[in-house]
Amino acid sequence: xxxxxxxxxxxxxxxxxxxxxxxxxxxxxxxxxxxxxxxxxxxxxxxxxxxxxxxxxxxxxxxxxxxxxxxxxxxxxxxxxxxxxxxxxxxxxxxxxxxxxxxxxxxxxxxxxxxxxxxxxxxxxxxxxxxxxxxxxxxxxxxxxxxxxxxxxxxxxxxxxxxxxxxxxxxxxxxxxxxxxxxxxxxxxxxxxxxxxxxxxxxxxxxx
Amino acid sequence: xxxxxxxxxxxxxxxxxxxxxxxxxxxxxxxxxxxxxxxxxxxxxxxxxxxxxxxxxxxxxxxxxxxxxxxxxxxxxxxxxxxxxxxxxxxxxxxxxxxxxxxxxxxxxxxxxxxxxxxxxxxxxxxxxxxxxxxxxxxxxxxxxxxxxxxxxxxxxxxxxxxxxxxxxxxxxxxxxxxxxxxxxxxxxxxxxxxxxxxxxxxxxxxx
Numbered sequence: 123x124x125x126x127x128x129x130x131x132x133x134x135x136x137x138x139x140x141x142x143x144x145x146x147x148x149x150x151x152x153x154x155x156x157x158x159x160x161x162x163x164x165x166x167x168x169x170x171x172x173x174x175x176x177x178x179x180x181x182x183x184x185x186x187x188x189x190x191x192x193x194x195x196x197x198x199x200x201x202x203x204x205x206x207x208x209x210x211x212x213x214x215x216x217x218x219x220x221x222x223x224x225x226x227x228x229x230x231x232x233x234x235x236x237x238x239x240x241x242x243x244x245x246x247x248x249x250x251x252x253x254x255x256x257x258x259x260x261x262x263x264x265x266x267x268x269x270x271x272x273x274x275x276x277x278x279x280x281x282x283x284x285x286x287x288x289x290x291x292x293x294x295x296x297x298x299x300x301x302x303x304x305x306x307x308x309x310x311x312x313x314x315x316x317x318x319x320x321x322x323x324x325x326x327x328x329x330x
Numbered sequence: 331x332x333x334x335x336x337x338x339x340x341x342x343x344x345x346x347x348x349x350x351x352x353x354x355x356x357x358x359x360x361x362x363x364x365x366x367x368x369x370x371x372x373x374x375x376x377x378x379x380x381x382x383x384x385x386x387x388x389x390x391x392x393x394x395x396x397x398x399x400x401x402x403x404x405x406x407x408x409x410x411x412x413x414x415x416x417x418x419x420x421x422x423x424x425x426x427x428x429x430x431x432x433x434x435x436x437x438x439x440x441x442x443x444x445x446x447x448x449x450x451x452x453x454x455x456x457x458x459x460x461x462x463x464x465x466x467x468x469x470x471x472x473x474x475x476x477x478x479x480x481x482x483x484x485x486x487x488x489x490x491x492x493x494x495x496x497x498x499x500x501x502x503x504x505x506x507x508x509x510x511x512x513x514x515x516x517x518x519x520x521x522x523x524x525x526x527x528x529x530x531x532x533x534x535x536x537x538x
Contacts, residue, residue: 128426
Protein backbone atom coordinates (compact mmCIF):
# COMPACT_ATOMS: atom_id res chain seq x y z
CA UNK A 123 0.00 0.00 0.00
CA UNK A 124 1.56 3.20 -1.11
CA UNK A 125 -1.20 5.71 -0.71
CA UNK A 126 -2.66 5.37 2.72
CA UNK A 127 -6.20 6.47 3.23
CA UNK A 128 -7.39 5.51 6.68
CA UNK A 129 -11.13 5.49 7.26
CA UNK A 130 -10.62 6.93 10.74
CA UNK A 131 -8.25 9.34 12.45
CA UNK A 132 -8.19 7.15 15.57
CA UNK A 133 -7.13 4.19 13.48
CA UNK A 134 -4.46 6.23 11.75
CA UNK A 135 -3.07 7.47 15.08
CA UNK A 136 -2.79 3.96 16.44
CA UNK A 137 -1.11 2.71 13.23
CA UNK A 138 1.35 5.63 13.41
CA UNK A 139 2.26 4.76 16.99
CA UNK A 140 2.79 1.06 16.27
CA UNK A 141 4.89 1.75 13.20
CA UNK A 142 7.36 3.72 15.35
CA UNK A 143 8.31 0.47 17.10
CA UNK A 144 11.51 -1.26 15.98
CA UNK A 145 10.98 -3.74 13.15
CA UNK A 146 7.32 -2.80 12.59
CA UNK A 147 6.28 -1.47 9.19
CA UNK A 148 2.96 0.17 8.41
CA UNK A 149 1.42 -3.07 7.15
CA UNK A 150 2.23 -4.96 10.37
CA UNK A 151 1.11 -1.95 12.39
CA UNK A 152 -2.26 -2.01 10.65
CA UNK A 153 -2.57 -5.75 11.26
CA UNK A 154 -1.95 -5.20 14.98
CA UNK A 155 -4.45 -2.36 15.20
CA UNK A 156 -7.14 -4.37 13.41
CA UNK A 157 -6.39 -7.23 15.79
CA UNK A 158 -6.91 -4.92 18.77
CA UNK A 159 -10.20 -3.68 17.31
CA UNK A 160 -11.49 -7.25 17.45
CA UNK A 161 -10.58 -7.61 21.15
CA UNK A 162 -12.65 -6.74 24.21
CA UNK A 163 -12.59 -3.11 25.33
CA UNK A 164 -11.22 -4.07 28.75
CA UNK A 165 -8.25 -5.91 27.27
CA UNK A 166 -7.25 -3.06 24.98
CA UNK A 167 -7.66 -0.52 27.77
CA UNK A 168 -5.41 -2.67 29.97
CA UNK A 169 -2.82 -2.76 27.16
CA UNK A 170 -2.86 1.03 26.81
CA UNK A 171 -2.64 1.50 30.55
CA UNK A 172 0.25 -0.95 30.90
CA UNK A 173 2.26 1.23 28.51
CA UNK A 174 1.44 4.47 30.32
CA UNK A 175 2.29 2.90 33.69
CA UNK A 176 5.46 1.31 32.34
CA UNK A 177 7.00 4.56 31.24
CA UNK A 178 5.74 6.75 34.08
CA UNK A 179 6.16 4.49 37.08
CA UNK A 180 9.16 2.34 36.38
CA UNK A 181 12.24 3.04 38.50
CA UNK A 182 15.92 2.42 38.02
CA UNK A 183 17.85 0.71 40.80
CA UNK A 184 19.95 3.38 42.49
CA UNK A 185 22.90 0.97 42.75
CA UNK A 186 23.11 -0.92 39.45
CA UNK A 187 20.69 1.17 37.28
CA UNK A 188 18.79 -1.90 36.18
CA UNK A 189 15.07 -1.26 35.93
CA UNK A 190 13.13 -2.11 39.04
CA UNK A 191 9.77 -1.55 40.72
CA UNK A 192 11.59 -0.59 43.93
CA UNK A 193 14.43 1.82 44.82
CA UNK A 194 16.96 -1.01 45.00
CA UNK A 195 16.43 -3.88 42.57
CA UNK A 196 15.80 -7.53 43.49
CA UNK A 197 19.35 -8.49 42.57
CA UNK A 198 21.18 -5.75 44.51
CA UNK A 199 19.00 -6.29 47.57
CA UNK A 200 19.37 -10.09 47.55
CA UNK A 201 21.77 -11.10 50.38
CA UNK A 202 22.43 -14.47 48.68
CA UNK A 203 24.17 -12.74 45.73
CA UNK A 204 27.94 -12.39 45.72
CA UNK A 205 28.60 -8.67 46.11
CA UNK A 206 32.32 -8.92 45.40
CA UNK A 207 31.75 -9.30 41.64
CA UNK A 208 30.11 -6.74 39.35
CA UNK A 209 29.21 -7.57 35.76
CA UNK A 210 29.09 -4.48 33.53
CA UNK A 211 26.48 -4.66 30.74
CA UNK A 212 25.11 -2.34 28.10
CA UNK A 213 21.43 -2.61 28.94
CA UNK A 214 18.64 -4.31 30.86
CA UNK A 215 18.19 -7.02 28.24
CA UNK A 216 21.76 -8.19 28.81
CA UNK A 217 21.04 -8.57 32.55
CA UNK A 218 18.11 -10.81 31.65
CA UNK A 219 20.20 -12.83 29.20
CA UNK A 220 22.95 -13.45 31.76
CA UNK A 221 20.42 -14.21 34.52
CA UNK A 222 18.86 -16.82 32.24
CA UNK A 223 22.19 -18.68 31.95
CA UNK A 224 21.92 -19.37 35.71
CA UNK A 225 25.74 -19.28 35.78
CA UNK A 226 26.23 -15.96 37.53
CA UNK A 227 25.57 -15.06 41.13
CA UNK A 228 27.23 -11.64 41.36
CA UNK A 229 25.83 -8.15 40.89
CA UNK A 230 25.38 -6.04 37.75
CA UNK A 231 26.05 -2.54 36.55
CA UNK A 232 23.91 -1.29 33.65
CA UNK A 233 25.71 1.41 31.65
CA UNK A 234 22.63 2.43 29.71
CA UNK A 235 24.49 2.23 26.40
CA UNK A 236 28.04 2.14 25.06
CA UNK A 237 30.35 4.89 23.90
CA UNK A 238 29.34 5.77 20.36
CA UNK A 239 30.47 9.16 19.05
CA UNK A 240 28.40 8.58 15.89
CA UNK A 241 25.23 8.55 17.98
CA UNK A 242 26.45 11.35 20.24
CA UNK A 243 26.93 9.03 23.21
CA UNK A 244 30.03 9.90 25.22
CA UNK A 245 31.21 8.53 28.58
CA UNK A 246 29.23 11.20 30.44
CA UNK A 247 25.93 9.92 29.06
CA UNK A 248 26.65 6.52 30.58
CA UNK A 249 26.77 5.25 34.16
CA UNK A 250 30.57 5.02 34.20
CA UNK A 251 31.33 7.37 37.09
CA UNK A 252 28.91 5.49 39.31
CA UNK A 253 30.71 2.26 38.34
CA UNK A 254 34.07 3.73 39.38
CA UNK A 255 32.51 4.74 42.71
CA UNK A 256 31.24 1.23 43.25
CA UNK A 257 34.69 -0.16 42.40
CA UNK A 258 36.13 1.90 45.25
CA UNK A 259 34.14 -0.14 47.73
CA UNK A 260 36.61 -2.53 49.37
CA UNK A 261 34.19 -5.44 49.05
CA UNK A 262 34.43 -5.44 45.24
CA UNK A 263 37.14 -7.84 44.00
CA UNK A 264 36.32 -8.31 40.32
CA UNK A 265 34.63 -6.36 37.55
CA UNK A 266 33.53 -8.37 34.50
CA UNK A 267 33.10 -6.38 31.28
CA UNK A 268 30.28 -8.03 29.32
CA UNK A 269 29.88 -5.50 26.51
CA UNK A 270 29.32 -6.34 22.82
CA UNK A 271 32.35 -7.32 20.70
CA UNK A 272 32.06 -4.32 18.45
CA UNK A 273 34.23 -1.28 17.90
CA UNK A 274 32.00 0.67 20.32
CA UNK A 275 32.08 -2.14 22.86
CA UNK A 276 35.88 -2.33 22.70
CA UNK A 277 36.19 1.45 23.06
CA UNK A 278 33.94 1.38 26.11
CA UNK A 279 35.86 -1.56 27.59
CA UNK A 280 39.13 0.32 27.18
CA UNK A 281 37.73 3.54 28.64
CA UNK A 282 36.41 1.73 31.70
CA UNK A 283 39.63 -0.27 32.06
CA UNK A 284 41.67 2.95 32.17
CA UNK A 285 39.30 4.50 34.70
CA UNK A 286 39.63 1.43 36.93
CA UNK A 287 43.39 1.01 36.54
CA UNK A 288 44.24 2.67 39.84
CA UNK A 289 41.56 0.77 41.77
CA UNK A 290 42.33 -2.48 43.59
CA UNK A 291 40.00 -4.59 41.42
CA UNK A 292 40.58 -7.32 38.85
CA UNK A 293 39.02 -6.40 35.49
CA UNK A 294 38.00 -9.34 33.25
CA UNK A 295 36.02 -9.74 30.02
CA UNK A 296 33.83 -12.52 28.65
CA UNK A 297 35.65 -15.39 26.94
CA UNK A 298 35.53 -15.15 23.13
CA UNK A 299 35.57 -18.40 21.24
CA UNK A 300 33.74 -20.99 19.22
CA UNK A 301 30.07 -21.12 20.22
CA UNK A 302 28.85 -24.29 21.89
CA UNK A 303 27.34 -26.55 19.20
CA UNK A 304 29.06 -24.66 16.36
CA UNK A 305 31.16 -26.28 13.65
CA UNK A 306 34.65 -24.79 13.19
CA UNK A 307 33.74 -24.31 9.53
CA UNK A 308 31.15 -21.68 10.42
CA UNK A 309 33.26 -19.77 12.91
CA UNK A 310 34.87 -16.59 11.62
CA UNK A 311 38.67 -16.39 11.52
CA UNK A 312 39.08 -13.79 14.24
CA UNK A 313 36.95 -15.74 16.71
CA UNK A 314 38.74 -18.98 15.83
CA UNK A 315 42.12 -17.27 16.26
CA UNK A 316 41.11 -15.88 19.64
CA UNK A 317 39.77 -19.22 20.78
CA UNK A 318 43.17 -20.77 19.97
CA UNK A 319 45.10 -18.07 21.83
CA UNK A 320 42.86 -18.36 24.86
CA UNK A 321 42.64 -22.16 24.82
CA UNK A 322 41.79 -23.80 28.15
CA UNK A 323 42.97 -27.00 29.84
CA UNK A 324 40.84 -29.98 28.81
CA UNK A 325 38.98 -31.24 31.88
CA UNK A 326 41.64 -32.25 34.45
CA UNK A 327 44.36 -33.25 31.99
CA UNK A 328 47.77 -32.33 33.34
CA UNK A 329 49.97 -33.41 30.40
CA UNK A 330 53.42 -34.79 30.75
CA UNK B 331 15.34 -17.17 26.62
CA UNK B 332 13.46 -20.01 28.20
CA UNK B 333 13.26 -19.01 31.82
CA UNK B 334 11.97 -15.50 32.00
CA UNK B 335 12.86 -13.49 35.01
CA UNK B 336 11.78 -9.90 34.55
CA UNK B 337 13.34 -7.31 36.81
CA UNK B 338 10.02 -5.50 37.09
CA UNK B 339 6.33 -6.39 37.16
CA UNK B 340 5.50 -3.33 35.03
CA UNK B 341 7.97 -4.51 32.40
CA UNK B 342 6.54 -8.02 32.49
CA UNK B 343 2.97 -6.72 32.07
CA UNK B 344 3.92 -4.67 29.04
CA UNK B 345 5.81 -7.61 27.50
CA UNK B 346 2.78 -9.84 28.08
CA UNK B 347 0.49 -7.37 26.33
CA UNK B 348 2.76 -6.97 23.30
CA UNK B 349 3.26 -10.69 22.91
CA UNK B 350 -0.52 -11.14 22.50
CA UNK B 351 -0.31 -9.27 19.19
CA UNK B 352 -0.27 -11.35 15.98
CA UNK B 353 3.23 -12.35 14.90
CA UNK B 354 4.95 -11.00 18.01
CA UNK B 355 6.93 -13.43 20.16
CA UNK B 356 8.24 -12.69 23.65
CA UNK B 357 11.67 -11.63 22.36
CA UNK B 358 10.24 -9.06 19.97
CA UNK B 359 7.83 -7.91 22.67
CA UNK B 360 10.72 -7.30 25.04
CA UNK B 361 12.60 -5.40 22.35
CA UNK B 362 9.58 -3.14 21.81
CA UNK B 363 9.13 -2.51 25.52
CA UNK B 364 12.82 -1.65 25.98
CA UNK B 365 12.51 0.69 23.01
CA UNK B 366 9.55 2.44 24.65
CA UNK B 367 11.49 2.78 27.90
CA UNK B 368 14.08 4.81 26.00
CA UNK B 369 11.44 7.20 24.64
CA UNK B 370 10.06 10.39 26.19
CA UNK B 371 7.28 9.96 28.73
CA UNK B 372 4.89 12.08 26.64
CA UNK B 373 5.35 9.91 23.57
CA UNK B 374 4.68 6.66 25.39
CA UNK B 375 1.67 8.13 27.17
CA UNK B 376 0.31 9.24 23.78
CA UNK B 377 0.81 5.68 22.46
CA UNK B 378 -1.06 4.19 25.40
CA UNK B 379 -3.85 6.70 25.08
CA UNK B 380 -4.18 6.18 21.33
CA UNK B 381 -4.94 2.49 22.01
CA UNK B 382 -7.49 3.23 24.71
CA UNK B 383 -9.21 5.83 22.51
CA UNK B 384 -9.09 3.56 19.47
CA UNK B 385 -11.04 0.77 21.10
CA UNK B 386 -13.43 2.90 23.13
CA UNK B 387 -14.28 5.70 20.73
CA UNK B 388 -14.17 4.22 17.27
CA UNK B 389 -17.51 3.88 15.49
CA UNK B 390 -18.77 1.70 12.69
CA UNK B 391 -20.55 3.33 9.78
CA UNK B 392 -24.26 2.54 10.15
CA UNK B 393 -24.56 1.95 6.40
CA UNK B 394 -21.50 -0.03 5.29
CA UNK B 395 -20.09 -1.07 8.74
CA UNK B 396 -16.63 0.17 7.86
CA UNK B 397 -14.91 1.83 10.81
CA UNK B 398 -15.37 5.54 11.00
CA UNK B 399 -15.02 8.49 13.37
CA UNK B 400 -18.54 9.59 12.44
CA UNK B 401 -21.98 7.90 12.27
CA UNK B 402 -21.76 7.62 8.49
CA UNK B 403 -18.31 7.02 7.02
CA UNK B 404 -16.49 9.32 4.60
CA UNK B 405 -17.19 6.98 1.69
CA UNK B 406 -20.93 6.51 2.26
CA UNK B 407 -21.41 10.25 2.85
CA UNK B 408 -19.41 11.32 -0.21
CA UNK B 409 -21.85 12.49 -2.92
CA UNK B 410 -19.18 11.97 -5.61
CA UNK B 411 -19.23 8.19 -5.07
CA UNK B 412 -21.38 6.00 -7.27
CA UNK B 413 -24.10 4.68 -4.98
CA UNK B 414 -25.46 2.17 -7.51
CA UNK B 415 -22.55 -0.26 -6.89
CA UNK B 416 -21.74 -1.97 -3.58
CA UNK B 417 -18.52 -3.93 -3.12
CA UNK B 418 -18.83 -6.63 -0.43
CA UNK B 419 -15.61 -7.27 1.53
CA UNK B 420 -14.58 -9.32 4.53
CA UNK B 421 -13.03 -6.55 6.62
CA UNK B 422 -11.82 -2.99 6.90
CA UNK B 423 -8.36 -3.81 5.55
CA UNK B 424 -9.92 -4.95 2.26
CA UNK B 425 -11.68 -1.58 1.93
CA UNK B 426 -8.30 0.14 2.31
CA UNK B 427 -6.68 -2.20 -0.23
CA UNK B 428 -9.37 -1.55 -2.83
CA UNK B 429 -9.36 2.21 -2.13
CA UNK B 430 -5.62 2.22 -2.75
CA UNK B 431 -6.09 0.79 -6.24
CA UNK B 432 -7.93 4.04 -7.12
CA UNK B 433 -10.00 1.96 -9.55
CA UNK B 434 -13.27 1.91 -7.65
CA UNK B 435 -15.72 4.71 -7.06
CA UNK B 436 -18.68 2.81 -5.62
CA UNK B 437 -19.67 2.04 -2.05
CA UNK B 438 -18.67 -0.84 0.25
CA UNK B 439 -20.29 -3.31 2.59
CA UNK B 440 -18.05 -4.77 5.30
CA UNK B 441 -19.30 -8.21 6.39
CA UNK B 442 -17.05 -8.34 9.46
CA UNK B 443 -15.79 -11.83 8.56
CA UNK B 444 -16.74 -14.76 6.35
CA UNK B 445 -18.81 -17.86 7.03
CA UNK B 446 -16.55 -20.31 8.85
CA UNK B 447 -18.29 -23.10 10.78
CA UNK B 448 -14.88 -24.19 12.17
CA UNK B 449 -14.54 -20.84 13.94
CA UNK B 450 -18.21 -20.75 14.89
CA UNK B 451 -19.00 -17.94 12.45
CA UNK B 452 -22.37 -18.41 10.79
CA UNK B 453 -24.31 -16.02 8.53
CA UNK B 454 -26.01 -14.41 11.55
CA UNK B 455 -22.67 -13.21 12.95
CA UNK B 456 -22.06 -11.29 9.72
CA UNK B 457 -23.65 -8.19 8.22
CA UNK B 458 -25.51 -10.16 5.56
CA UNK B 459 -29.07 -9.17 6.39
CA UNK B 460 -28.13 -5.50 6.27
CA UNK B 461 -26.61 -6.13 2.83
CA UNK B 462 -29.86 -7.68 1.59
CA UNK B 463 -31.73 -4.63 2.90
CA UNK B 464 -29.37 -2.32 1.04
CA UNK B 465 -29.84 -4.38 -2.13
CA UNK B 466 -33.56 -3.71 -1.94
CA UNK B 467 -32.93 -0.04 -2.49
CA UNK B 468 -33.89 0.70 -6.10
CA UNK B 469 -30.74 2.76 -6.65
CA UNK B 470 -28.47 -0.28 -6.29
CA UNK B 471 -27.69 -1.90 -9.66
CA UNK B 472 -24.66 -4.11 -8.97
CA UNK B 473 -23.18 -5.97 -6.02
CA UNK B 474 -19.51 -6.99 -6.37
CA UNK B 475 -18.41 -9.89 -4.18
CA UNK B 476 -14.74 -9.29 -3.28
CA UNK B 477 -14.24 -12.08 -0.74
CA UNK B 478 -11.13 -14.28 -0.49
CA UNK B 479 -10.79 -17.22 -2.91
CA UNK B 480 -10.96 -19.83 -0.17
CA UNK B 481 -13.51 -22.47 0.74
CA UNK B 482 -14.98 -20.08 3.31
CA UNK B 483 -14.99 -17.21 0.82
CA UNK B 484 -16.76 -19.35 -1.80
CA UNK B 485 -19.33 -20.54 0.77
CA UNK B 486 -20.04 -16.95 1.76
CA UNK B 487 -20.28 -15.87 -1.89
CA UNK B 488 -22.80 -18.62 -2.58
CA UNK B 489 -24.84 -17.84 0.53
CA UNK B 490 -25.05 -14.15 -0.37
CA UNK B 491 -25.81 -14.97 -4.01
CA UNK B 492 -28.81 -17.09 -2.99
CA UNK B 493 -30.06 -14.40 -0.64
CA UNK B 494 -29.87 -11.81 -3.43
CA UNK B 495 -31.32 -14.05 -6.16
CA UNK B 496 -34.81 -12.56 -5.94
CA UNK B 497 -33.53 -8.97 -5.86
CA UNK B 498 -33.22 -6.88 -9.02
CA UNK B 499 -29.42 -6.53 -8.78
CA UNK B 500 -26.54 -7.88 -10.82
CA UNK B 501 -24.13 -9.91 -8.65
CA UNK B 502 -20.50 -10.06 -9.84
CA UNK B 503 -17.19 -11.29 -8.39
CA UNK B 504 -13.59 -10.19 -8.83
CA UNK B 505 -11.80 -11.51 -11.92
CA UNK B 506 -9.49 -14.44 -11.15
CA UNK B 507 -6.45 -14.78 -13.33
CA UNK B 508 -2.74 -14.45 -13.81
CA UNK B 509 -1.37 -11.63 -11.63
CA UNK B 510 0.05 -8.60 -13.42
CA UNK B 511 3.82 -9.09 -13.74
CA UNK B 512 3.64 -12.86 -13.07
CA UNK B 513 5.13 -15.54 -15.30
CA UNK B 514 2.73 -18.27 -16.42
CA UNK B 515 5.21 -20.78 -14.98
CA UNK B 516 4.48 -19.59 -11.44
CA UNK B 517 0.72 -19.45 -11.78
CA UNK B 518 -1.15 -22.41 -10.30
CA UNK B 519 -3.20 -24.62 -12.66
CA UNK B 520 -6.61 -23.62 -11.36
CA UNK B 521 -5.90 -19.93 -11.73
CA UNK B 522 -4.42 -20.46 -15.19
CA UNK B 523 -7.45 -22.53 -16.19
CA UNK B 524 -9.83 -19.86 -14.96
CA UNK B 525 -7.92 -17.12 -16.72
CA UNK B 526 -8.32 -19.07 -19.98
CA UNK B 527 -12.03 -19.59 -19.50
CA UNK B 528 -12.57 -15.94 -18.63
CA UNK B 529 -10.27 -14.56 -21.31
CA UNK B 530 -10.93 -10.99 -22.40
CA UNK B 531 -10.76 -9.24 -25.76
CA UNK B 532 -7.27 -7.85 -26.44
CA UNK B 533 -7.50 -4.06 -26.62
CA UNK B 534 -9.88 -3.16 -29.44
CA UNK B 535 -9.23 -6.21 -31.60
CA UNK B 536 -12.40 -7.29 -33.32
CA UNK B 537 -11.16 -10.38 -35.16
CA UNK B 538 -12.53 -11.53 -38.45
